[in-house]
Amino acid sequence: MSCDSPLIIALDHSSLDAALCLADRLDPARCRLKVGKELFTRSGPEIVEALHGRGFQLFLDLKFHDIPNTVAGAVQAAAEQGVWMVNVHASGGRRMMEAARERLDRYGLETHLIAVTVLTSMTGEDLAEVGVAAPAAEHVERLALLTRECGLDGVVCSAQESTRLRQLCGADFLKVTPGIRPRSAEHGDQRRVMTPAEAMAAGSTHLVIGRPITQAQDPMAALVAIEKELAVS
Numbered sequence: 001m002s003c004d005s006p007l008i009i010a011l012d013h014s015s016l017d018a019a020l021c022l023a024d025r026l027d028p029a030r031c032r033l034k035v036g037k038e039l040f041t042r043s044g045p046e047i048v049e050a051l052h053g054r055g056f057q058l059f060l061d062l063k064f065h066d067i068p069n070t071v072a073g074a075v076q077a078a079a080e081q082g083v084w085m086v087n088v089h090a091s092g093g094r095r096m097m098e099a100a101r102e103r104l105d106r107y108g109l110e111t112h113l114i115a116v117t118v119l120t121s122m123t124g125e126d127l128a129e130v131g132v133a134a135p136a137a138e139h140v141e142r143l144a145l146l147t148r149e150c151g152l153d154g155v156v157c158s159a160q161e162s163t164r165l166r167q168l169c170g171a172d173f174l175k176v177t178p179g180i181r182p183r184s185a186e187h188g189d190q191r192r193v194m195t196p197a198e199a200m201a202a203g204s205t206h207l208v209i210g211r212p213i214t215q216a217q218d219p220m221a222a223l224v225a226i227e228k229e230l231a232v233s
């Protein structure tokens with residue numbers, strides 16, 4: 001089923017059953033789902049099949065980061081499972097991203113391919129510790145431009161960078177933004193955050209939301225509140 005909502009719900013569950021329990025309360029016409037490292041490592045391709053069977057479009061968020069040949073093969077394997085979107089780390093560099101792009105094109109695989117710029121849990125101080133002297137926003141810009149040059153469809157960034165990336169890379173370049181927190185929600189390990197309405201106004205094309213929905217006492221009420229916030233903004 002195709003979906004025109006910008007919302008992508010992160011299913012960071014520790015079992016297939018727990019993830020499906022939440023998915024069964026969601027509507028594939030109203031959101032997409034994201035399967036990340038914990039759930040995929042526990043459940044494997046079975047979770048992808050089960051969610052596709054329920055009609056959801058999936059972002060397989062495995063953030064591949066390896067030598068070009070290995071990443072190209074992993075991206076191909078993900079796309080052959082029919083996922084809507086897959087990602088790599090932009091810091092894997094030009095040849096790695098080009099190899100991933102080329103592999104999807106060679107086999108006519110239409111999965112969206114995007115690259116993580118700077119994790120939304122990181123600040124400039126965290127970057128400095130790993131040898132990146134530039135502020136987070138500047139490093140995100142550099143990696144987004146490289147990602148676009150390599151022919152990828154967009155990036156994962158924080159919504160704080162969406163406006164600048166729209167100017168630099170164009171409105172069609174996808175800006176998939178985790179670190180989304182409704183006004184009253186705890187930030188947890190996220191550092192570069194914005195509210196859902198702020199993120200859309202800034203030019204994010206998709207909002208990734210996990211714990212504010214999945215760990216809410218009433219996940220459906222939390223989702224509806226976010227939908228209302230977006231409808232009135």
Ligand SMILES: O=c1ccn([C@@H]2O[C@H](COP(=O)(O)O)[C@@H](O)[C@H]2O)c(=O)[nH]1
Binds near residue numbers: 116119208212
């Ligand atoms: O920079 C990034 C890249 C990926 N993520 C993922 O998004 C969700 C966010 O979940 P919350 O519970 O809303 O914080 C999670 O699956 C991360 O792995 C990210 O947060 N930041």
